[in-house]
Amino acid sequence: MYYNFVVQIPSEKGKILTKAKGGSSYVLFQYGAEYKPDKKYAIPKRTIIGKVDPSDPTKMFPNEKFQQYFPEAMLPEELPETYRSCCLRIGPYVVIRYVLNEYKLPKLLEKWFPEDCGLFMDLLSYLIVEEDNAGQHYPDYAFCHPLFSDGMRIYSDSKVCRFFSSVTKEQMIGFLDDWNKRRDHKQRIYISYDSSNKNCNAGDIDLIEYGKAKDNKGIPIFNLAIAFDKTNRVPLFYEEYPGSITDVSQFVHMVDKVTEYGYKKVGFILDRGYFSKDNIRYMEEGGYAFVIMVKGRKALVSSLVEENRGTFETERDHSIRAYHVYGKTVKARLYEDDTQDRYFHIYFNPSKHAAERERLELTLDRFKIYMDKHIGDVVTSSKACQEYFTLKYDKAGHLVGYSERKDVIKRELDLCGYFCIVTSEEMTASQALIHYKGRDVSEKLFSTDKSFIGSKSMRVQTTQALSAKIFVEFIALIVRNRMYNLLKETMLRLETKPNYMTVPAALRELEKIEMVRRGNGHYRLDHAVTKKQKTILSAFGLSDTDVKSIAIEIGSQLSGNQTPTDKAPEEDDDYGEDTFTIID
Numbered sequence: 001m002y003y004n005f006v007v008q009i010p011s012e013k014g015k016i017l018t019k020a021k022g023g024s025s026y027v028l029f030q031y032g033a034e035y036k037p038d039k040k041y042a043i044p045k046r047t048i049i050g051k052v053d054p055s056d057p058t059k060m061f062p063n064e065k066f067q068q069y070f071p072e073a074m075l076p077e078e079l080p081e082t083y084r085s086c087c088l089r090i091g092p093y094v095v096i097r098y099v100l101n102e103y104k105l106p107k108l109l110e111k112w113f114p115e116d117c118g119l120f121m122d123l124l125s126y127l128i129v130e131e132d133n134a135g136q137h138y139p140d141y142a143f144c145h146p147l148f149s150d151g152m153r154i155y156s157d158s159k160v161c162r163f164f165s166s167v168t169k170e171q172m173i174g175f176l177d178d179w180n181k182r183r184d185h186k187q188r189i190y191i192s193y194d195s196s197n198k199n200c201n202a203g204d205i206d207l208i209e210y211g212k213a214k215d216n217k218g219i220p221i222f223n224l225a226i227a228f229d230k231t232n233r234v235p236l237f238y239e240e241y242p243g244s245i246t247d248v249s250q251f252v253h254m255v256d257k258v259t260e261y262g263y264k265k266v267g268f269i270l271d272r273g274y275f276s277k278d279n280i281r282y283m284e285e286g287g288y289a290f291v292i293m294v295k296g297r298k299a300l301v302s303s304l305v306e307e308n309r310g311t312f313e314t315e316r317d318h319s320i321r322a323y324h325v326y327g328k329t330v331k332a333r334l335y336e337d338d339t340q341d342r343y344f345h346i347y348f349n350p351s352k353h354a355a356e357r358e359r360l361e362l363t364l365d366r367f368k369i370y371m372d373k374h375i376g377d378v379v380t381s382s383k384a385c386q387e388y389f390t391l392k393y394d395k396a397g398h399l400v401g402y403s404e405r406k407d408v409i410k411r412e413l414d415l416c417g418y419f420c421i422v423t424s425e426e427m428t429a430s431q432a433l434i435h436y437k438g439r440d441v442s443e444k445l446f447s448t449d450k451s452f453i454g455s456k457s458m459r460v461q462t463t464q465a466l467s468a469k470i471f472v473e474f475i476a477l478i479v480r481n482r483m484y485n486l487l488k489e490t491m492l493r494l495e496t497k498p499n500y501m502t503v504p505a506a507l508r509e510l511e512k513i514e515m516v517r518r519g520n521g522h523y524r525l526d527h528a529v530t531k532k533q534k535t536i537l538s539a540f541g542l543s544d545t546d547v548k549s550i551a552i553e554i555g556s557q558l559s560g561n562q563t564p565t566d567k568a569p570e571e572d573d574d575y576g577e578d579t580f581t582i583i584d
Contacts, residue, residue, distance in 0.1 A: 002051050003158045004139065006059040009050070010070055018052060025052040027060045029069055064161055084154065084558065085144040086517040087526070091510025091533065092129045093146045094550050098540045099482045105475070106148075108178055112171045116163055118149030123160065124476040128483075129507055133469065135160040146515075146554045167468035175471075176237050180261040188265040189232065190291070190435060193254055193274070195225035195239075195247050207463065209243040223247075224470065226477075227254060230269060230438040233485050237261070238474050240467065247273045252282050259286060267291060267425070269435055277335055289424045291435045301420045302411075304332060304344055309414065313348045320430045323437065325349045327429030334422065345421045345429040353417025360412055364388060364404075371402050388412075483540075490539035498535070506536045515551055523555040 010016055015030045027050040033042040049069060050060035066073065100106055100121060110117040125148070126141045127133055135157050142154040149155065207222035221243035227236045237257065241250055251274050258266060267289035270279075275292055283290050294301050312318040312328040320327050326348045331341040367385050378397045385391075388409055392401040421432045484503050491501040500509050509532055515523040529537070529544035537543060 002061040002063050003136070003156065004061070005156060005158070006053045006056070007050070007062050007066070007073060009052070009058055009060050010073075017046070024054075025057075026050070027052060029065070031069055062158075067158070067161070067165075084152075087144065088146055088515045088523060088554070089144055089511040089513065090146050090515055090547070090551060090554060091513035092125065092507050093554075094513070094542065094547055095483065095506075095510065095537070095540050096125050096128065096479060097148075097550070098542060099479045103478065103482070104182075105479075108175065109475075111178070112175045113167075116166075118147065118153075119155055119159070119163060120472065120475075121148035122155075123163075123472050124479060127473060127476040128480050128503075129511075131504070133473065135164070152554075152557055161465075164465040164468040164472075165462065167464070167471065169467070172467065172471045177261075180236055180263075183229070183232075183234075183236070183261075183263075185262045185264060187231070188267075189263070190230045190267045190269050190438065191236065191258065191263070192228045192230045192269040192438060193225065193251070194228075194271060195223055195250070195273075197221040197223045197243060207240060207242050207466065222466075223250070225250065225254065226474075227258070230435075233481065235474065235478050235481060238470070240470055248276050248279060251279050255282055255286060255288070258288075267435075269438060280334065284424070291421060291423050291432060293436060294420045294422050300332070300334070301344070301346075302415055304330060304420070305346055305415060305418045308346055309418075312346075318429070320347075320433060322430075323433055324351065325433070327433060329427075329429045329432075343423045343426055343432070345423065345432040347419050347421070347429065347433065349417050349419070352419075356416035357413060360409075360416065364409070368402075371399065374399055375401070486539045487536070490535075494535075498532075500532055500536065501539070506539075509533060509536060513547060515554060517558075521559050523551075523558050525551040 009027055010029070012029070017028045017030065018025050019028060020026075026048050028046045029049045030044050030046045032045045034045060035042045047065050047069075048063065049066040050062040053059040053061060062073075106117065106121065109120050113120050122142065123138065125145070126138050129145070130137065130141050137157075138160050139154060139157055146152060147154065208220040209222070210220050223239075223241050223243055223245060225239045225241070225247075227238070228234070229236050239250070239254060239257070251270075255268075264287075268283060268291070270290065270292040272293040275294055280290070280292075308328055308330060313326050315326070318326045318328055327345055329343055329345050332344050333340075334342050363384075367389060371379075371381075371385075371389070371391070376398055379399050381389075381391055388405055389402045390405055391399060392403075394400050421436050423432050423435075427435075480503060483506075487501045487503060487506055491497060494501075500506060513529060513533060514526045516526045517523050525548060529547055534544060537547070
């Protein structure tokens with residue numbers, strides 16, 4: 001990205017070049033050279049550090065690379081001119097401030113970020129309201145929203161970039177330590193733990209490695225996991241780790257972290273991806289309970305399903321209407337050398353049964369079409385195909401026929417619609433399912449992170465900046481998750497189910513609460529709060545009176561005539577193949 005201010009083009013003789021592309025000229029810095037022994041000459045290494053200012057060829061709009069190679073250069077922290085819109089949208093600021101104060105986050109952030117506490121809260125507000133994490137767009141948000149920074153200062157995007165580059169591990173770890181100290185460690189809680197991975201093509205980031213991506217695009221990834229207190233509906237901590245590390249192997253380190261944070265009366269709610277003998281035993285050694293999904297076609301589970309099939313699927317006493325399933329609990333050993341019985345909760349979902357049967361039939365049809373097409377050819381069949389079909393070849397290796405493995409297919413059809421949850425503690429099938437379904441919230445957090453915090457792309461180039469941005473996004477998730485819960489609780493109490501009680505819709509509605517700048521330079525509330533807005537505010541224990549008092553407070557901080565500056569030019573890294581101009 002190119003910042004929206006100009007600096008003097010550096011005077012490094014022989015190392016600064018310009019290159020024209022279309023209507024723009026780019027400034028390149030030669031930071032080294034690579035000697036080719038076979039060709040007996042050196043190939044220069046260059047990178048773009050800025051875009052030439054059309055109005056002054058001696059100046060340029062710098063980018064992040066400029067800071068990397070010219071760290072001594074002084075860049076403005078505030079925008080060149082003080083500017084602010086004559087119309088401020090204050091509604092989101094009101095509710096975000098409420099949640100921040102409810103969790104006492106301002107005091108905690110000020111402890112670890114004494115100089116940038118206000119900017120930190122502005123950035124997390126920007127992530128929530130704009131659903132975007134691009135640093136260069138932050139000044140546009142600040143232009144028309146009240147801010148938490150001292151004097152509601154609007155910082156430049158270069159300041160945002162430097163902030164991400166300045167956050168240390170000590171600050172992040174210290175904040176998470178204090179955040180978890182505030183939790184009630186005597187209370188029995190269930191922790192939902194889940195992970196996701198993100199594709200990345202960025203430069204110098206240590207976490208980026210090839211691994212088992214859920215959305216495999218053939219590029220490196222990094223992993224991000226979140227531990228969520230399902231009992232109190234609060235995110236506790238997160239972990240970032242290299243893409244080559246599997247979820248199963250990372251899990252034990254998360255359990256250690258739970259112990260270090262002082263949680264004792266804990267149960268873990270885990271997806272099937274964390275099921276392993278070592279993980280089960282590690283939790284037991286720590287005295288932790290667990291609720292874990294098991295793959296329905298695992299040998300042990302499938303045998304239990306076959307033993308109990310037909311004993312509960314139509315019995316009304318086994319109906320769990322909230323989730324439209326039937327459930328039954330049996331006791332069995334997880335492993336041959338297991339020392340105690342576990343509680344296996346077997347479920348049958350009629351709609352899942354029909355969908356899985358149809359999916360299996362379609363898979364079989366595709367295999368048949370493929371094999372019919374290749375009769376007489378030399379083909380290599382997949383393991384999945386060989387699982388359902390017996391293939392016949394002639395002496396030359398040509399496929400001459402096939403037949404269904406009817407016993408295998410029948411068994412698969414019989415298992416359709418069944419799934420199993422294993423718990424270490426005695427509970428009913430309904431209780432186990434309710435506990436497990438509680439982990440849906442942690443899955444929604446990952447959806448929120450990518451969709452509603454704008455984190456589908458990280459837009460960073462260094463490990464430090466990546467860690468800092470993930471940290472800010474985690475705090476934003478804490479705030480947004482609280483907003484989600486309060487709005488949902490309020491909607492459940494209402495007689496109707498209004499469509500404006502979701503977080504995105506509520507924020508859009510609250511943005512209509514505006515303050516305008518009058519002729520004397522003072523900001524005042526433009527109009528009364530509407531009925532919809534009052535309903536949304538009531539979810540946070542706020543009223544139109546609170547909005548008025550906060551509006552007066554904002555107005556007292558802002559006065560005088562303020563004029564906007566020009567926006568930054570659009571970024572264009574493709575500088576083409578035109579000729580270079582060396583600047584002496």
